[in-house]
Amino acid sequence: MASAAWAVLQVLLLLPTHAWSPVGAGRPPDCDAPLASALPRSSFSSSSELSSSHGPGFSRLNRRDGAGGWTPLVSNKYQWLQIDLGERMEVTAVATQGGYGSSDWVTSYLLMFSDGGRNWKQYRREESIWSEVVYFDGQSALLYKLDKKPLKPVRDVISLKFKAIQSNGILLHREGQHGNHITLELIKGKLVFFLNSGNAKLPTTIAPVTLTLGSLLDDQHWHSVLIELLDTQVNFTVDKHTHHFQAKGESSYLDLNFEISFGGIPTSGRAWAFTRQSFHGCLENLYYNGVDVTELAKKHKPQILMMGNVSFSCPQPQTVPVTFLSSRSYLALPGNSGEDKVSVTFQFRTWNRAGHLLFGELQRGSGSFVLFLKDGKLKLSLFQPGQSPRNVTAGAGLNDGQWHSVSLSAKWSHMNVVVDDDTAVQPLLAVLIDSGDTYYFGALYEQSCEAHKHRGDPSGLYYIDADGSGPLGPFLVYCNMTDAAWTVVRHGGPDAVTVRGAPSGHPRSAVSFAYAASAGQLRAAVSLAERCEQRLALRCGTARRPDSRDGTPLSWWVGRTNETHTYWGGSLPDAQKCTCGLEGNCIDSQYYCNCDAGRNEW
Numbered sequence: 001m002a003s004a005a006w007a008v009l010q011v012l013l014l015l016p017t018h019a020w021s022p023v024g025a026g027r028p029p030d031c032d033a034p035l036a037s038a039l040p041r042s043s044f045s046s047s048s049e050l051s052s053s054h055g056p057g058f059s060r061l062n063r064r065d066g067a068g069g070w071t072p073l074v075s076n077k078y079q080w081l082q083i084d085l086g087e088r089m090e091v092t093a094v095a096t097q098g099g100y101g102s103s104d105w106v107t108s109y110l111l112m113f114s115d116g117g118r119n120w121k122q123y124r125r126e127e128s129i130w131s132e133v134v135y136f137d138g139q140s141a142l143l144y145k146l147d148k149k150p151l152k153p154v155r156d157v158i159s160l161k162f163k164a165i166q167s168n169g170i171l172l173h174r175e176g177q178h179g180n181h182i183t184l185e186l187i188k189g190k191l192v193f194f195l196n197s198g199n200a201k202l203p204t205t206i207a208p209v210t211l212t213l214g215s216l217l218d219d220q221h222w223h224s225v226l227i228e229l230l231d232t233q234v235n236f237t238v239d240k241h242t243h244h245f246q247a248k249g250e251s252s253y254l255d256l257n258f259e260i261s262f263g264g265i266p267t268s269g270r271a272w273a274f275t276r277q278s279f280h281g282c283l284e285n286l287y288y289n290g291v292d293v294t295e296l297a298k299k300h301k302p303q304i305l306m307m308g309n310v311s312f313s314c315p316q317p318q319t320v321p322v323t324f325l326s327s328r329s330y331l332a333l334p335g336n337s338g339e340d341k342v343s344v345t346f347q348f349r350t351w352n353r354a355g356h357l358l359f360g361e362l363q364r365g366s367g368s369f370v371l372f373l374k375d376g377k378l379k380l381s382l383f384q385p386g387q388s389p390r391n392v393t394a395g396a397g398l399n400d401g402q403w404h405s406v407s408l409s410a411k412w413s414h415m416n417v418v419v420d421d422d423t424a425v426q427p428l429l430a431v432l433i434d435s436g437d438t439y440y441f442g443a444l445y446e447q448s449c450e451a452h453k454h455r456g457d458p459s460g461l462y463y464i465d466a467d468g469s470g471p472l473g474p475f476l477v478y479c480n481m482t483d484a485a486w487t488v489v490r491h492g493g494p495d496a497v498t499v500r501g502a503p504s505g506h507p508r509s510a511v512s513f514a515y516a517a518s519a520g521q522l523r524a525a526v527s528l529a530e531r532c533e534q535r536l537a538l539r540c541g542t543a544r545r546p547d548s549r550d551g552t553p554l555s556w557w558v559g560r561t562n563e564t565h566t567y568w569g570g571s572l573p574d575a576q577k578c579t580c581g582l583e584g585n586c587i588d589s590q591y592y593c594n595c596d597a598g599r600n601e602w
């Protein structure tokens with residue numbers, strides 16, 4: 001168990017004080033004993049420290065040693081404090097306190113825990129306590145013989161938590177004489193519950209029931225399952241999502257054997273073998289009608305038959321996946337800076353049709369590249385100075401929730417992207433490639449200039465993604481960091497255009513503006529903004545605005561919903577006046593606009 005501090009000020013995080021107890025160690029729980037205070041300094045580590053006397057080892061409660069607490073080098077939300085409790089512990093409370101003799105303290109933090117310090121999970125209130133663990137290596141199973149035939153109707157309750165290493169395998173199975181069975185199986189990361197209450201010898205009995213819940217459950221995190229079964233009524237719960245089901249039909253009870261297997265379906269017969277792919281991963285809190293099955297197995301009770309190599313600790317995986325919980329989360333990893341090649345391989349999986357996977361810059365201003373998903377296909381966009389972006393596409397249907405491997409490499413004059421077995425090649429325009437300092441995985445664009453300002457970024461050109469992980473792509477803007485963060489969206493045209501007259505009745509479209517962002521991107525950016533301004537001025541000289549005969553407007557501009565406007569920069573929609581008209585200082589007081597006066601001297 002350890003903790004990450006998400007500090008806001010210069011902070012000190014001290015934990016925990018009260019109440020911890022080892023689970024299942026035979027000792028009565030002592031829920032008042034402080035836990036962290038007794039640990040040696042070496043059990044504490046942190047992201048950084050202000051000085052050696054502000055190190056993580058000083059983060060114990062009610063102590064004055066060192067500078068009186070832990071203070072990280074910088075105050076931001078990426079600072080963490082980690083505490084190694086040595087073994088699995090149940091922590092029931094956490095307390096923090098300000099540094100001794102200082103007025104700084106942590107105001108909020110996330111609490112994360114891990115079995116081995118590699119794969120971390122955020123603590124949430126509903127996490128249940130740990131119990132004994134049983135590990136199946138994909139070639140093993142536990143067979144539990146129920147005591148004796150109970151009186152009907154019988155309500156079966158099976159609960160367990162599982163952590164899968166592979167995405168397919170049998171979690172539990174029970175069968176009867178006539179083809180009746182219940183089976184819980186992990187199939188491509190989803191949990192499938194099969195109920196066959198049919199009797200093969202009776203043609204009119206109940207049809208098999210298949211319920212599927214969850215997805216991406218093979219993420220090496222614990223997931224809970226609860227199955228309640230009363231005859232053919234089923235409540236199937238996976239991670240708090242419950243499915244109620246009642247099988248329709250005449251007969252309404254399952255004639256099942258008094259054996260239930262976990263981890264695989266052993267064949268009947270003396271030598272064990274499995275009829276279906278067995279489960280590879282760990283189970284804990286495994287209860288059948290209130291009986292702790294793991295406990296029985298561990299004590300080698302006669303009700304339990306162990307097949308294959310069943311062990312009672314959960315191994316740590318060699319590689320751990322990183323989950324991007326929001327479109328704003330990302331991972332920055334050091335690149336092989338200065339080398340003349342780019343080489344990145346990774347695996348990903350997602351249900352999203354679109355999203356960013358990787359962003360990297362080539363050094364010495366030679367460009368940048370983005371690897372992203374669009375419509376379930378992998379795209380590589382290469383940006384090089386003076387060139388329009390060039391793209392290649394590889395793979396299809398990649399948003400199917402399964403793992404896909406990606407390899408990106410660039411050397412000399414080509415950039416290669418391979419997804420699974422599909423390769424795409426993009427020629428590079430500049431031959432020399434220098435890979436950049438950092439690769440960014442996951443979301444790589446802030447949503448607004450405001451977000452850049454919060455990060456402390458200066459004024460400059462930035463890509464922003466106004467709808468986050470939505471379907472709209474990022475676009476380039478200038479963020480002007482004044483008191484507020486102004487997002488300046490540029491258009492592609494010149495700043496001033498000379499407009500020639502056109503015969504009346506044949507209006508000419510003089511200028512159209514192509515913004516660096518699409519209409520949808522602009523709308524998304526505008527809807528995030530507190531205020532939006534666009535300035536369009538007409539230097540009319542002697543060109544009258546309305547026709548002097550009937551007052552019909554001779555110049556106008558067209559807005560984004562195709563509505564026509566006849567006012568210009570400096571004026572207001574219904575004023576019918578130029579700035580000088582509003583200010584009362586026009587050259588000829590008969591007119592509200594200098595151009596309407598037909599005079600040359602202004």
Ligand SMILES: *[C@@H]1O[C@H](CO)[C@@H](O)[C@H](O)[C@H]1NC(C)=O
Pocket residue numbers: 155228229230233234235244
């Ligand atoms: C299923 O859940 C409902 C509501 O929680 C409960 O009333 C019912 O008894 C449950 N069924 C079984 C078979 O446990």
Ligand SMILES: *[C@@H]1O[C@H](CO)[C@@H](O)[C@H](O)[C@H]1NC(C)=O
Pocket residue numbers: 137309310311315
């Ligand atoms: C059984 O599993 C344990 C732990 O995974 C392993 O150390 C041991 O080598 C395995 N034994 C056999 C016979 O496979």
Ligand SMILES: *[C@@H]1O[C@H](CO)[C@@H](O)[C@H](O)[C@H]1NC(C)=O
Pocket residue numbers: 381388389390391473
């Ligand atoms: C390549 O993709 C970018 C967006 O990433 C797009 O703006 C550009 O027009 C595309 N270029 C070509 C040649 O399709």
Ligand SMILES: *[C@@H]1O[C@H](CO)[C@@H](O)[C@H](O)[C@H]1NC(C)=O
Pocket residue numbers: 478480481482488
């Ligand atoms: C940024 O804003 C300031 C203050 O409004 C303005 O003077 C300046 O011209 C702006 N810069 C750009 C590049 O838009």
Ligand SMILES: *[C@@H]1O[C@H](CO)[C@@H](O)[C@H](O)[C@H]1NC(C)=O
Pocket residue numbers: 560561562
């Ligand atoms: C505006 O008019 C153009 C062409 O006249 C048309 O293509 C476009 O869809 C219109 N837009 C709206 C929002 O009505």
